[in-house]
Amino acid sequence: MPLVTVDLRLPLVLVPGKRLDDQLLARSRTWRGLPGSLDDILRDLNQLAEGAPAFIDPGDTRFRASLVVHTHAYRIRLVPTDRGTGYFVRSVDPLRLADHARLAHSSLLVHPPHWAMVLELREIPDGSSAQWRELAEAWGRLSTARTATGEGSGGATVATVTAEQSAFLSQVDRLIDATEEIETREQRDARPFLFHDVSPTGGKRNTPQSVYEFHLVDDALPPAGAFVRVQGADESRGQVNRAAGRSVTVRFDEPVSWPELPSRGALEITPSTVVYAKQRQAVAAFRTGQAENPALLPALAEHRVGPVPASSARPREELDPEQCMAFQKALATTEFLVVLGPPGTGKTRTITEIAHAAATVAPGRPEPERVLITSHANRAVDNVLARLSRDLVVIRVGVEHKVHDDVKPLLLEQQTESLAGEIQGGMTVRRQAYGAAEEALGPWMAELDRAVEVVHALTREERAATERFDVTALRETAPLRERLATLQQRATGQRSALAELTARAERIAARLRSAQEHSEAPLLGWFHRLRARRAEGRLNEVRDETQPVMARLADLEREIEHVNGAIADSLASHPAVVRAREASERAQRTREGGMHTAYAAADRAVAVLSSVVPDPPAVVRLREPDGATAELERLREQLAEWLPLISRRRALAEEWHDAVARAPEQLAPELIRFAHVVGATCIGAASRPELSGVEFDLGIIDEAGQLGVADALVPLSRVRRGILVGDDRQLPPFLDSEVAEWGRGIGDPDLLRLMSGSALERLRSGLPSTHVVQLTKQRRMPAEIGDFISAAFYDGTLRTEKDHHHADPLFASPLAFVDTSELPERERYETRGQRAAERFRRKGVFNRCEARLLARLAAFYHRRGAEWMVIVPYLAQRAAVLSELKPLLGDSQLAEASVGSVDAYQGGEREVVLYGFTRSNPHGRIGFLSELRRVNVAFTRAQRQLVITGDLSTLLRAADPGFRALSQQLYDYLGQRGDLTTHQEVMGRLRVFSAEQEES
Structure with a gap:
């Protein structure tokens, strides 16, 4: 991790920014670990003995450069004071994953002698310094070192920037400057909008809020969406949410107190420089x-x-x-x-x-x-x-009203809200489950304690009763047991003698078998036969000795059995023995009952725990008393360890529930972190x-x-x-x-x-x-449209793969042109609009004749249920079409959404596209229509039918050679595969269809 330690010579003095106390109070309730007061910030900073990790945020046109300092749980944004004597504490925010990644990428370790805090700017001690220069130089050295070593983001090694690359980037910088100058010129030159009153939209005048309504002096309004500020208050920047009548609603970037706003003043447009x-x-x-x-x-x-x-x-x-x-x-x-x-x-x-x-x-x-x-x-x-x-x-990041309805469920805000709801619901269930478990587990553990103590006592009683039984039994059967011991001793001697004789017989029998196997051998056969006779004689002698031993052993075993019977009869009938045995059995049954009670309590305690814990300790059942009680005590210790953990988990569930309820936006970074696709x-x-x-x-x-x-x-x-x-x-x-x-x-x-x-x-x-x-394969347009587009704009490389059955009632081809050139000049010629009607102060152009025709065509296709759009090159012409179309449709919202400029509909498509060239004049002036790509965009929006309106006498005589050639190419193509008709013919057809519809 690139890291530079900056040992500063002077303490760093902090001054709380506006409303910092309110911010700390509000956020400390939501985020664990955030400081609750200025003293907490000072303490945490001074406890960073090795220094505070930090980086320099260069800021932008809206925000000044700042030093972002990190503690273990939060980060502090510090902005140098104007005189460079200390820092304003601008904000305190919780640490997020992105902060850790940012610090791991590169950071400073700021190490002053100590940190100090004063409540007002004037209280900063003389001789204090923000030492911004030292920090900025260290940050610059860090950036230079990273670039020199070729270390890029994520630690990737890259080559240093070459001279050609640097020149390219410098050129892009100049491009940004030039574009900003051009695109914000109108906004910067706009006159202020005077207001005579301000009212808070929420009705509260004592609480800072973000939205206020300004009542203007005249009818001139800033456009909705424009960024404005109250003249003379540089930090009061906001955006116009609504502008109607003489009222403007502005949402400010930061909450503003109503007394801080002047009752009379002016709103001035401030260009957004975020881009x-x-x-x-x-x-x-x-x-x-x-x-x-x-x-x-x-x-x-x-x-x-x-x-x-x-x-x-x-x-x-x-x-x-x-x-x-x-x-x-x-x-x-x-x-x-x-x-x-x-x-x-x-x-x-x-x-x-x-x-x-x-x-x-x-x-x-x-x-x-x-x-x-x-x-x-x-x-x-x-x-x-x-x-x-x-x-x-998939997560969509954007402004809701600019996002399509189909994608709104993917919006980060909606997914955050949904996740927050799920978490709150889940935490409510968990909180209740942990609370119920905590409430139930304690009594069952107490019951288990009592049961184990009872088992201990009963086990001792059982052991004492058993010992008394054993003593009584031994005392009452002592003579018989002595006789039994003597008999068992003698029987043991006889068994040993019998075992010895049996072993001797087995050895002799083995020698006999060997001699018999070799008795027929040549030369020595006689010797083996002699051995066999001798072995057979000794084997008979051993067998004779075995018979009396076996008889004596049998007598002893019968007598032992008789004595055992006498002992059993004595134990079963002697009153003292009977009483002792019954006492021992009662103690055993009582102890087993206590063990059953203990196991029942253990089962209930574990069942309660299993409702909130995935792998609770198991209840192991043993029959041996000492092992069983030891196992129950071990289980009791395990349950005792879980009880405080359940309590902490319940508290954590409450904390999560409350934190998510207060600030659901904190979930957004986690949603982004686990997203596969972000749009x-x-x-x-x-x-x-x-x-x-x-x-x-x-x-x-x-x-x-x-x-x-x-x-x-x-x-x-x-x-x-x-x-x-x-x-x-x-x-x-x-x-x-x-x-x-x-x-x-x-x-x-x-x-x-x-x-x-x-x-x-x-x-x-x-x-x-x-x-x-x-x-190269297009599947949107019919071949009649696609082939012309391919030839005119794509050098014939675009191939159509779409089956199309033409069934349009007005035109004989999917590509139709309605020519207005036969109309009188006063009807068909264009009209100049206001200069400000178009982008970048170009003069607006509109054509009433084409506007009426396009509106009638749009209304016709609308009645037939087709999806349609009207595309025109000028905003002034759009306004003219809308004025004709709205009465025909009776739906202003639909009309506004379906009529637009080429720029507005680039990327869109409809079944029917109606396009009007607008330009009609005797000089062949076509203005920015000379940009042929506009025609390409407009024509290629059509899926089924493209209807073009225009004055061929103007288009074919266009002053621009490229546009004139394209017009001639289109005219020739229409003669081969299109439908070239006149304004009168189409209006006649529309009247016929309108009459037929009225009759039906």
Whole structure:
């Protein structure tokens, strides 16, 4: 672990920040281990004899740089005072897993002579110093050392940043600066919004809260979602939740007391700089080697990549050959893969299979990977997450109202709330179970104690009774026992004699058999026969000796049996013996009853314990009294050890229940930690605190053709390898016309090229073909639409694999064009709108003739139950269509959701797409329609029917050569495979259908 100890020469003096006491009081109730007071903080810091682990947070445009100091249980954010004499204690937060990982990555060990605390800034002693310079220099040396040694995130060793890579990162930094300047210009120039009154939405004026309602002087309102602040109060930043009439509701970043807000003043728009701050942090991460995989930088800057290893992985669902190639390479690549997917070629399906395979265990991949699914648009993220298997733990990080309904159950907040509910329910059950066990176990243990004591006493009584019986029995049968002992002694002697004779007989018999076996041998046979006769004689002699011994032994055994019988008769009939035996048997039965009672108590105690403990001690039953009581005492000791543990577990269940009830958000990091797949927008992946410190093995960026290099660096700095999926023939981050307009004051051609191109384009043009996979089979559009798209935008490489039966009542082909050129000029020509109506102050253009036609067509398809959308190039034209369409539909919400610009619907699709070119003028002016990728995006949204409206006299005479050529190509194609009709003809058909509907 990289670590630098900083021995400071002066004490560090802390000053509590605003509302710190309230914060400590509130949080200490929720989090165990948090300090309850300022004195606790001071004590804990001074107890860190070796120093306090810390790191420097560089901050951003919203927050100042700070020193984040860690104790054993919590972390403290310290912000230097303006004069650099000490630190404000900005916040105190519990330690999380991410904090431990962050410190393990690199940290300072801050070691002042001691820590001090004063209550006000003016009380800081003279000569005090925050010694920020020393700390910042130490932190800089640490970062430099890590970069020089080539140590990246997670300890990976990487090469140092080359001059070309550094130049690339510097260029991205300039791109971020230029983009911020351009995109926030309007907001920075907006005039303030005067207000004459402020009211707390909760009605409470004494309690700090986050939401207030501002009553404005005039009708001019800041747009919903805009970031504002109260003029003159830099820290009062918030976001407009609602703007209606002359009222604006603002949610502030931090709770604000009502008396702190002026009753009269102004709200001024303050541009959100979070995006640019995160982009700059990503650049810095690559520059300092702190990106998750700094080896991605050579691929981004210099297009240097290693080979893609072969893979035999197979998807769950069937993929076409190109999709399967993308799937296998995505799982095998160690750096980058670019997947080019024109509309309808199954990008989402391919991404889903890649994500599922990476996040699960399979042959050759024993460990699952954590996958980040991201895009610039929420819709693209949701499309992938909605298709993922529910076997995976999938979490969506985002704002609820921007997330599709199908994916809302995956939202981190909803899963956190659900998990909190489960934990609270589980802890309630456990708390009740532990309480009941604790309440019941004590009495049963007491009963077991009493039963064991009784068993001890009864065992002693049984032993005494048994001893009395033995003494009485011995006394009353003594003569008979003496006689029995004498007889048994004599019988033992006879048995020994018999055994000796039997052994002699066996030895002689063995010699006899040997002699008989050799009696017929030549030469010595006579000798063996002689031996046999002698052995036979001795054997008969031994047998004769054995007979009287056996007779005497039999007599002795009969007499022993008679004496035993006499002893038994005496024990059974002698009054004293009978009384002693009965007393012994009674004692044994009583002791066995006590043992039964003890075992019953033990069984109940263990049963109670087993209700809350998975493996309770077993009750071992023994018959021998001493062993049984010893076993019961051992069980009693084990139960006694469990009783305080149950009490602590009950208290812990209560603590968990209460902590989760107060702060369910603390569960979010744990949910993220165990997630297989996390989905978020590119900026959301870096701006959400729950994802701080989370490492991703694989990052998949969808719709990467719409993502600038600076935006792409944000998620790429968090992943070990990246897959960029998209279409470089659709809309880029900034159109060429936009870049040309902005670039007049930039004067840097390389920067303009970087601005106008996407991350996908940069990698596609530079990476070797082994790292680029082109999908070519589209299954969205009918062939009449798909073939034109292929020829016009994809050099004929896009092939259609879709069966389509055309059954549209209005048009003879899935590709139809309604020409307005035969209408009078005053009807068909466009109208200029307000300059501010379009993005970046471009003049708005609308066309009433086309707006009415598109509205009538939309209403027609709506009545037929088709899924439809209207796409227009200008926001002013969208407003014109909506004004015509809302009365026809009678549903303003549906109209608003179904009419939009090309940018709004990129990535979407519908059965019927209605597109209007809008431009109609005698000069062939088409404005930013010259960006042909807009046409590609609009046309490729259609699944069944594409209807285009426009003035062919303008389009075919367009001043822009590229657009003019495309218009001619479309006109020729319509004559072959499309339906080219006029405005009058279509309006007539619509009137006929409308009349038929009214009659029916």
